[in-house]
Amino acid sequence: MGTGTVVGETEQAVPAYGLSGLGRGVWRLGGVSAELEVRGGKVALGWRDAAGRAVRGVPGCVRREHAGELAPLRAAVRDIEQALAAQAARLEREFLRGRPWAYDAWRERCLDHPLVGTLARRLLWTVDGAACAHTDGALRTLTGERVDAGRAVELWHPLGRDRAEVAAWRTRLERHGITQPFPQAHREVCAAEPAAGHLLREDRFDARARALGWRYTPGDGARGSATRDLTHWGVRAELPIEAVPYAGGRALAPGVPRFHPLGSAGVPPLVVSEVGRDVGLLVDAAGIGNDAAPAGGQDRALWASCAFGELTPAARTRRDVLTRLLPRLAVGDRCRTEGRFLHVSGVRHAYRIHLGSGRVLLPGDRHLPLATAGSRATQPSWLPHEGDRMLSVVLGTAQLLARDSEITDPTIVAQL
Secondary structure (H helix, E strand, O other): OOOOOOEOOOOOOOOOOOOOEOOEEEEEEOOEEEEEEEEOOEEEEEEEOOOOOEEOOOOHHHHHHOHHHHHHHHHHHHHHHHHHHHHHHHHHHHHHOOOOEEHHHHHHHHHOOOOOHHHHOOOEEEEOOEEEEEEOOEEEOOOOOEOOOOOEEEEOOOOOOOHHHHHHHHHHHHHOOOOEOOOOOOOOOOOOOOOOOOOEOHHHHHHHHHHOOOEEEOOOOOEEEEEEEEHHHOEEEEEEEEEEEEOOEEEEEEOOOEEEEOOOOOOOHHHHHHHHHHHHHHHHHHEHHHOOOOOOHHHHHHHHHHHOOOOOHHHHHHHHHHHHHHHHOOOHHHEEEEOOEEEEEOOOOEEEEEOOOOOEEEOOOEEEOOOOOHHHOOOOOOOOEOOOHHHHHHHHHHHHHHOHHHOOOHHHHOOO
16 A cells, blocks of 8 residues: 555554553442443443442442442543544545554554554554454464564555455454454445436535545536545545536536646555545435435436436445345345345335435335334344445345335335
């Protein structure tokens, strides 16, 4: 990946937030222990009595004698969860950072850090070029060799890696039940391709673009652009945008990303891939297919072309992930992935769930409007990474429709 100077000594250290071990902290309140444990991106708060037995809920003696210490403890849970999200986002930005860490500083401030370590130990790294992950108590390569020292550490990226290696890392993470804090082993390798057939809501596009480090400029008339400066690489990425009439206002049609080298070094493939991935994420987050369907006419046709159109790179990866997850589901034998859809065989109908928008088609291409079903889903015991809300929506909708004879909601039943 990067070829710059090894860094890491001057990076600002992340607080431990009172955690005394990796992802764990214990607070004594009289004879009772409060135990915080980081589980993925969440923090669990448990209690033990004076004999060390686990108890449910806050013990009465704590409420009576240590009420003033409860609020700071609950605030610590919120602070740690917010810090986890912030640090996961910071680590994901390292793909475009372009500079390796010094090994010793990386071990101290990342891999062995009480908070950041809970993220870093679920990721893949390269140490002096050797790909490794933390499993069985140590950094290990795919062949199981320990990596105990080195000079330069970088975040592993699938770009340029052999397909067999990528598949092997995915299998290893699955075997160990490791859910990554963001897509890495399953990260999309993208080209600078047009977002054909997709229209975006301007307000959602602007908000998501800023979150990804882009600046949106509406421009004069129908044409505008969004830009992202990748200063370390000497590149400015530009996404041309054209406004088109839609639903009494306007929507945005993104074009093909352009790259403007700020020097003579050219545009690295990693930059092209990550920018292409950004465009796909913007389409997924801001697409008009996320809205309720317009009443009819040209707006309805535009909406349908987006809600059921070509898949973005992230949605294509979601299809691959779902293909592996289906055998883990109780309704997996009634589901299959094909093209842009997850096909579900219910008792009443055969359904198609679009893997990008989560929208459902009945036979005859009739749209079935459903409220988000992800929150009601029984999630598989393992997911490859966190942060894909649409994966949960698709899984929840599939489980609902595979048992469509058990649906009692009169609004849904009337539309089946």
